[in-house]
Amino acid sequence: MSTETKPDIAIDRSVGDFSYDVDYAYDAGVGLTEATINYISDVKGDPEWIRQFRLDAYKKFLEKPMPTNWASRDLENIIFENIRYYLAQGQQPKRSWDDVPEEVKRTFERLGIPEQERKFLAGVEAQFDSEAAYSNIKAAVGEQGVIFVGSTEGLHKHPEIFRKWFGKVIPTGDNKFSALNSAVFSGGSFIYVPPGVKVKHPLQAYFRINAESFGQFERTLIIADEGSEVMYMEGCTAPKFETATLHSAVVELVALKGAKIQYITVQNWSPNVFNLVTKRGLAMEDAEVKWIDCNIGSRLTMKYPGVVMKGRRARGEVISIALAGDGQHQDTGAKMIHAADETTSNIVSKSISLGSGRATYRGMVHVPRHLKGCKNNTECDALLINSHSRTDTYPAITVRGQGNACQHEASVSQISEEQIFYMQQRGIPEGAAMSLAVNGFVNDLVQQFPMEYSVELKRLIELEMEGSVG
Amino acid sequence: MIATMTPEKHSAGWPAWFTDEQARAAAEYEALPAPTRRDEAWRFADLKAVSTDGFVEAGDASDPAALVVASTGVPAPAARLVFANNRLVHSDVAGLPAGVIVKPLEQAAREHPEIFREFFMAQPVELGSAKFAALHRAKVHTGAFVHVPAGIRLEAPVEIFHWVEGERASIFPHTLVVCGNNSSAGVVDHFRSADGAPACACAVNDLHLSPGAALTYAAVQDWSPETLAFHLNSTVVDRDARATNLAANFGGRFVRGESLSRLVGEGSRSEMFSINPLGGTRQIDQRTLQDHAAPNASSDLLYLNSLDGASRSIFAGLIKVQTGAHRTDAYQKVRNLILSDEAEANSMPGLEILADDVRCTHGATSGEISEDELFYLAARGIPRDLGRRLIVNGFFQTLLERLGDPALREWLSASIARRMGV
Numbered sequence: 001m002s003t004e005t006k007p008d009i010a011i012d013r014s015v016g017d018f019s020y021d022v023d024y025a026y027d028a029g030v031g032l033t034e035a036t037i038n039y040i041s042d043v044k045g046d047p048e049w050i051r052q053f054r055l056d057a058y059k060k061f062l063e064k065p066m067p068t069n070w071a072s073r074d075l076e077n078i079i080f081e082n083i084r085y086y087l088a089q090g091q092q093p094k095r096s097w098d099d100v101p102e103e104v105k106r107t108f109e110r111l112g113i114p115e116q117e118r119k120f121l122a123g124v125e126a127q128f129d130s131e132a133a134y135s136n137i138k139a140a141v142g143e144q145g146v147i148f149v150g151s152t153e154g155l156h157k158h159p160e161i162f163r164k165w166f167g168k169v170i171p172t173g174d175n176k177f178s179a180l181n182s183a184v185f186s187g188g189s190f191i192y193v194p195p196g197v198k199v200k201h202p203l204q205a206y207f208r209i210n211a212e213s214f215g216q217f218e219r220t221l222i223i224a225d226e227g228s229e230v231m232y233m234e235g236c237t238a239p240k241f242e243t244a245t246l247h248s249a250v251v252e253l254v255a256l257k258g259a260k261i262q263y264i265t266v267q268n269w270s271p272n273v274f275n276l277v278t279k280r281g282l283a284m285e286d287a288e289v290k291w292i293d294c295n296i297g298s299r300l301t302m303k304y305p306g307v308v309m310k311g312r313r314a315r316g317e318v319i320s321i322a323l324a325g326d327g328q329h330q331d332t333g334a335k336m337i338h339a340a341d342e343t344t345s346n347i348v349s350k351s352i353s354l355g356s357g358r359a360t361y362r363g364m365v366h367v368p369r370h371l372k373g374c375k376n377n378t379e380c381d382a383l384l385i386n387s388h389s390r391t392d393t394y395p396a397i398t399v400r401g402q403g404n405a406c407q408h409e410a411s412v413s414q415i416s417e418e419q420i421f422y423m424q425q426r427g428i429p430e431g432a433a434m435s436l437a438v439n440g441f442v443n444d445l446v447q448q449f450p451m452e453y454s455v456e457l458k459r460l461i462e463l464e465m466e467g468s469v470g
Numbered sequence: 471m472i473a474t475m476t477p478e479k480h481s482a483g484w485p486a487w488f489t490d491e492q493a494r495a496a497a498e499y500e501a502l503p504a505p506t507r508r509d510e511a512w513r514f515a516d517l518k519a520v521s522t523d524g525f526v527e528a529g530d531a532s533d534p535a536a537l538v539v540a541s542t543g544v545p546a547p548a549a550r551l552v553f554a555n556n557r558l559v560h561s562d563v564a565g566l567p568a569g570v571i572v573k574p575l576e577q578a579a580r581e582h583p584e585i586f587r588e589f590f591m592a593q594p595v596e597l598g599s600a601k602f603a604a605l606h607r608a609k610v611h612t613g614a615f616v617h618v619p620a621g622i623r624l625e626a627p628v629e630i631f632h633w634v635e636g637e638r639a640s641i642f643p644h645t646l647v648v649c650g651n652n653s654s655a656g657v658v659d660h661f662r663s664a665d666g667a668p669a670c671a672c673a674v675n676d677l678h679l680s681p682g683a684a685l686t687y688a689a690v691q692d693w694s695p696e697t698l699a700f701h702l703n704s705t706v707v708d709r710d711a712r713a714t715n716l717a718a719n720f721g722g723r724f725v726r727g728e729s730l731s732r733l734v735g736e737g738s739r740s741e742m743f744s745i746n747p748l749g750g751t752r753q754i755d756q757r758t759l760q761d762h763a764a765p766n767a768s769s770d771l772l773y774l775n776s777l778d779g780a781s782r783s784i785f786a787g788l789i790k791v792q793t794g795a796h797r798t799d800a801y802q803k804v805r806n807l808i809l810s811d812e813a814e815a816n817s818m819p820g821l822e823i824l825a826d827d828v829r830c831t832h833g834a835t836s837g838e839i840s841e842d843e844l845f846y847l848a849a850r851g852i853p854r855d856l857g858r859r860l861i862v863n864g865f866f867q868t869l870l871e872r873l874g875d876p877a878l879r880e881w882l883s884a885s886i887a888r889r890m891g892v
Contacts, residue, residue: 065508069508069509069510369812370811382823384823384825384826384828385826386826387793387794387825387826388793388824390822390823391822391823392820392822392823393819393821394818394820395817395818395819395820395834396513396817396818397817397818397834398514398816398817399806399808399815399836400812400813400815401810401811401812401813402808402810402811402838403838404808404836404838405835405837407833407834407837408817408819408832408833408834408835409831409832409833410831410833411829411830411832412823412828412829412830412831413829413830414827
């Protein structure tokens, strides 16, 4: 079956499956101690409050237990002392393409970044390991007063905005991995959109991991001021390595009164990566935060994008697609914290489990006492492809007081034999028919992605489906 | 641990091997840790409310004869046992068809040791209360043993009454039902308080359905509002058998209910229902498992909570489809009707699916009475308060339609309507 479908796939599977030798200019060595953190702070020229922030976070990281009372025991396979916590190619993000080192360029070229650049993208912030090695903001965006820089640059150049919100949406001690990120973060984006500015083009950053046993700990902070709108896209590919790598990002979004933020992720780490990410948005009055999250790669992903609806009529939304292939566990979901009247939230999650893959939905919806007119709708659908595939759903919904409405629905099914039969009758081989059916299953969600992402996504799904039936 | 007042009574009537087992269970209870906040099986639970400290084993009831008179339920039951404070005080089994056994547990342990040993607390406790199950095993004095042999149909239900009386008294009600091949029966457990004193009940019921058997089981819990109660159920359903289990919780300060249905034979079916009208500061904490271990089995869960006052509910349900349990059809739904600003509903409907050819669905809703419905009733001259009670009554009555046993259905329907004052 698989051999029949292969020629139809237009994607070169080896893309993203490579690495070049790079001389790492700064290397904090293996393992994590206070000395490592001081080293990172020295190299990055952190202000004193950031150094203290890191050291406090390190203590919290040590104190916090692993969440294995509810999460996968696979977490126990992370050997923290074998991981490199800081690795940087250079200190300042490069401004022009010519300044980018040749080796790094080769990596980017394989990822197709220059083409992307030539297209309509407003700005590309490509992250090569810990430091942003290439950063270019289109003049138009800059003219509008939009700040789109690396997190290090953001904290040095715009401390008045940065410090006000940094670590406020996700407290350091939120969980063990947010504490770890807070201790060793480097890289990631800082975006500020001034009041009333609607950024027409999506802002985009590419992330890569390119060193064995090297964890990437980027930190992104996006602030959309009153009445502004911004869309941010994050996509990742990573080379394959023998030993597990750890990726633990923290992403904080702040949508002030009437602002809208859309954050789009396509995660396609190689299957040895632990991807343990904390993402949360704060939505003030009439503001909207929307997470569109697609997880295809990694060994274990644990990611539950959240929205704290702090202002009246704020809105939160999570659209989640997860594809768990052989040996993968996609443990994804959403958190919706209603903290003001008439706030509304919507969660739509679709997952596909293939081979020995396991897809888990974990959700939390919280409506505290004395709020009125809060509404949540949650839908999770899971599709199982093979007899040894697995899917789980673990939502938790707390509603206090009357005057609110929450509904949760979930279903698990498989592709109907009639659908496959129908397509086979019309000459479509079984593998291709399965692929079509899976794409149909997620189609309404894929539509919500920007066009080039939805095309890429459909291809990635086809690629993953390859050889899974027959 | 609950202090033993009368140790000598403990061994009365039990075979020696069982009292040895009880000693082991007591040690196990001591060794097992109390639930903690990090324990997923106790997520959201008010752990302070769960403490069994300060309770004593119940002494003799002051007026057992009066309790027997008050032990009324479904009209014309097939048999009736009345327990008060861990003692059998009445037994009426004369009308049972030949071969059907309804007798105290300790007598069954002596007279039918092989059946007893095979089925007594044979299922592992998977939903969090292993410690309280060990307490029950260590402390159980007596209980009901119901055995319906192959092919026998019981037309009316067997009724069992468990009473508790006295300040800080604790009781350990037990009901073990074993249904033979193609048999059919109904069993109703009534849990009642003789007074309003704080009490502790740690109850276990185990239901075993052999191939082709049909059982309707109802636990109608009416403890005093000061009672701490644990109700641990397991139901094992074999090939083509059909179990219906209803838990109606009308009383109790804190009630922890665990219900586990294991579908071990092809074509088996388990229905799990619960009716929980809550008010005051009452709390109910229910954990369920629909464990599909065989192909072509189906399960259906519907739990209804109405929450008034500052009451609180927790529902954590799991549908687990094991490898190879293909063509499973499982459904799970919890509905919370929130009637006040102080009430709180927590829902955790879960799925764990390890087989691919399945249909599993779950849903959870939390909402309030719609203004439109109240307006509709008001327009027809029904005052707002009565209108609310009518709607809550209707909310629960819809579930009763799913009960197979008409006598039980009618009795429960009247019982709910009476409590709602409609």
